[in-house]
Every structure is written in C-alpha cells, then in structure tokens.
Amino acid sequence: MSISTVYESPCGPLTLISNGAALTDLQFESPRYAYAPAPAGHDAILDAARRQLDQYFAGKLRAFDLPLAPKGTEFQQRVWQALLTIPYGVTRSYGQQAAAIGSPQASRAVGLANGRNPISIVIPCHRVIGANGSLTGYGGGMACKQLLLELEQGGSLIR
Template sequence: MTTTTQLHLTDLPIGILTLTASDEALTGVEFGRVEHEELEHVPSDLLIEAAHQLSEYFAGKRQSFDLPLAPAGTQFQQRVWQALQQIPYGETRSYGDLASIIGQPGAARAVGMANNRNPLSILIPCHRVIGANGALVGYGGGLTIKRKLLELEGVLD
C-alpha cells in the first residue's frame, strides 16, 4: 500500500509551500498551507530531502533539483513538463519556444494551459516561461512570486 504524506514549509522567502509525496516520488508543490485531510503529516525522508533542496535553492546554493518526481497529467502535459525541466537555471523561454521544442509550434496556448496545471511548481520550473514580448504572464503562485523566483535566479533585477 502506498502512503501519501504532506509537509508544510513555512520559512521561505515566497511564503508557505505545501509538499506532497508518495512513497516513491514527489507529487505536488502548492503555494500556501493546503490541508489534505486524507494525507498523513508524518514527513517522509523524501519530503525532508525536498525541503532541504528547496532551502538550498532559496539560499542561492542550488540550481537544479535531484528528486524523484511523479506529476499526474495527460501525455501532452507530461511532454510540456519534461521540456520545462530542460530550461536552465537563470534562463527563460516563451510559450511559443516551448511549443516548438515539443514539436507543436502552433500550440503556445495549450502549452500555457499545461503550465497552469503543473503540480510541481518550482521543481518543474514553469516560472521560467514568459510571454513572447518578455512580459511576466500567468503563474499559479501569482506574478509577485514569479518575479521573486526569477530575481533569485538572476533573470530580473
């Protein structure tokens, strides 16, 4: 039987994050304190390691994550999320760039919707996707958090 657990990270510069994980992989990163009544509050080793790596990221000591991820989504969403993971720290891509990368150059809007459904924000770096004109557009955690993450990575002043 698989156990799913949750952990709240409260001392982050962007506020609170709620992490969820199965026995094998991280399944969610949500902004704010989200209570999943059906989940256990006993942090697993995986959640503790994720918290450690996120702390290093926010301290400017980590540029990539080494964690097993299991985002639930459609085949198209999975392709977009894989492409997101290829965007290097400190760089951005447009929705159109990502659509081209996955071989569907006319699917920028669908890429945006897949970004919106990303269950593992920060770990799958959807904050690195911007509008074609360079504008900060759309982010599940809000544009203020998106700006903070891009400032942390040196993309914005």
C-alpha cells in the same frame, strides 16, 4: 499512501506531497486547482525536498535532484518534461516551449499545461514568459514569479 508537509518559503507556505517514492505535488497556499490532500508526515523524499528548497532559496542550488511523479495527461507530461530542460536563470516563451515539444502551434495549450503544473518551482514553469518578455500568470502569484526569476539572476531569498 501519500503524506505531506508544509514548507515555509519566501513565496509563502508550500504544501509538499510525497507518495513515498517521489514528490507528487508542491502547491502554493492558494492553489489554482484542487489536489488530493494528504495527512502530515515525513519521509526521505519530503526531507530531501525541504533541504533542496532551502539551498535553492539561498541561491546555492541550480538544479533539483528529486524523484518526481506529477500526475497529468500525456500532453501535460511532455510540457512538464520540457520545462525541466530550461536552464537555471534562463527564460523561454510559450512559443519556444511549444516548439520544444514538437507542437509549434500549441503555445496556448502549453500555457494551460504550465498552469496545471503540480510541482511548481521544482518543475520550473516560472521560467516561461510572454513572447514580448513580459511576465505572465503564475500559480504562486506574480510577485513570487518575479522573486524566483530575480533569485535565478544571482540573488538569494534567504539571508
């Protein structure tokens, strides 16, 4: 059974959902895609996610250490796994991400899979930008994407 909690972040409220064994969702207040709601509650996964998000937004955590169970197609899973390899503070283009999964012509499909990422921030789709260096769409909004990228360049969003 899944349970959820709301985490107040610098990007607005985030809904965290756990299945008891792993984090399955981290959704912004106005998600692009529907996700299965879960009753409010607490467990070790949600508590760890909250602690790590606190550290991340304070600029003290560079890599999350949480069990993850995002739901998606085989292709989406490959894209999300590749996102986890982008180092903190580094950006990649959609083309680079397509090449990283062995499908160099699939940059548009990679973009669509990024848009379906159910565990944003932890699975860092905000680190993917346009080939020309421009910021592109983000489920949490462009202001949030900019905040996250600035945070990873040495800032802190929690004072």
